[in-house]
Amino acid sequence: NAGVTQTPKFRILKIGQSMTLQCTQDMNHNYMYWYRQDPGMGLKLIYYSVGAGITDKGEVPNGYNVSRSTTEDFPLRLELAAPSQTSVYFCASSSEREDTQYFGPGTRLTVL
Amino acid sequence: RKEVEQDPGPFNVPEGATVAFNCTYSNSASQSFFWYRQDCRKEPKLLMSVYSSGNEDGRFTAQLNRASQYISLLIRDSKLSDSATYLCVVNGDSGGGADGLTFGKGTHLIIQP
Numbered sequence: 284n285a286g287v288t289q290t291p292k293f294r295i296l297k298i299g300q301s302m303t304l305q306c307t308q309d310m311n312h313n314y315m316y317w318y319r320q321d322p323g324m325g326l327k328l329i330y331y332s333v334g335a336g337i338t339d340k341g342e343v344p345n346g347y348n349v350s351r352s353t354t355e356d357f358p359l360r361l362e363l364a365a366p367s368q369t370s371v372y373f374c375a376s377s378s379e380r381e382d383t384q385y386f387g388p389g390t391r392l393t394v395l
Numbered sequence: 396r397k398e399v400e401q402d403p404g405p406f407n408v409p410e411g412a413t414v415a416f417n418c419t420y421s422n423s424a425s426q427s428f429f430w431y432r433q434d435c436r437k438e439p440k441l442l443m444s445v446y447s448s449g450n451e452d453g454r455f456t457a458q459l460n461r462a463s464q465y466i467s468l469l470i471r472d473s474k475l476s477d478s479a480t481y482l483c484v485v486n487g488d489s490g491g492g493a494d495g496l497t498f499g500k501g502t503h504l505i506i507q508p
Contacts (some may be wrong), residue, residue, distance in 0.1 A: 383444070388437070
């Protein structure tokens with residue numbers, strides 16, 4: 284099993300551009316999550332999904348959108364990128380809500 | 396609002412020493428507790444779950460004190476490779492939804508030769 288994979292690993296965007304961060308898991312987990320982590324700070328939940336077709340907002344959803352068309356994939360869309368969105372983005376998945384979360388390697392995004 | 400508090404450190408500890416750090420949580424209804432390890436510029440990885448009776452995994456011991464709402468991590472015979480940031484994670488009973496996982500900001504541990 285590859286676990287949770289994310290692409291790209293790094294990306295530089297100009298202000299106002301848009302992009303999609305890809306996340307795929309091969310563990311057949313129902314729950315998937317997107318977090319952002321700023322330097323020296325903890326993880327903040329952006330969006331989560333409890334299954335295909337179901338998504339919900341986390342703590343910091345503004346400026347982002349998600350979709351969950353399949354169990355495996357949970358892409359995160361940034362529209363109109365802003366410097367405040369410069370961060371490391373982690374995707375994670377778990378089999379149950381209370382269960383261990385497994386993280387992807389992260390995407391380092393810089394918005395200039 | 397659920398909160399998980401940790402001393403950010405850094406804890407500078409000589410190799411071979413024992414080090415312990417705590418984490419406090421605010422949601423008394425929390426049901427699941429974990430310690431994650433995060434190396435510099437890497438993703439968080441599960442170190443161990445924390446059970447009510449306490450649990451040990453090699454040199455690592457985790458304990459839960461529900462009355463005082465804290466969990467602890469003890470590392471014995473510390474190795475250079477233990478240098479990392481340790482995240483306290485508490486999964487509260489939010490009554491529905493998957494947003495119950497709360498991460499602490501982490502405690503930075505540096506093992507010195």
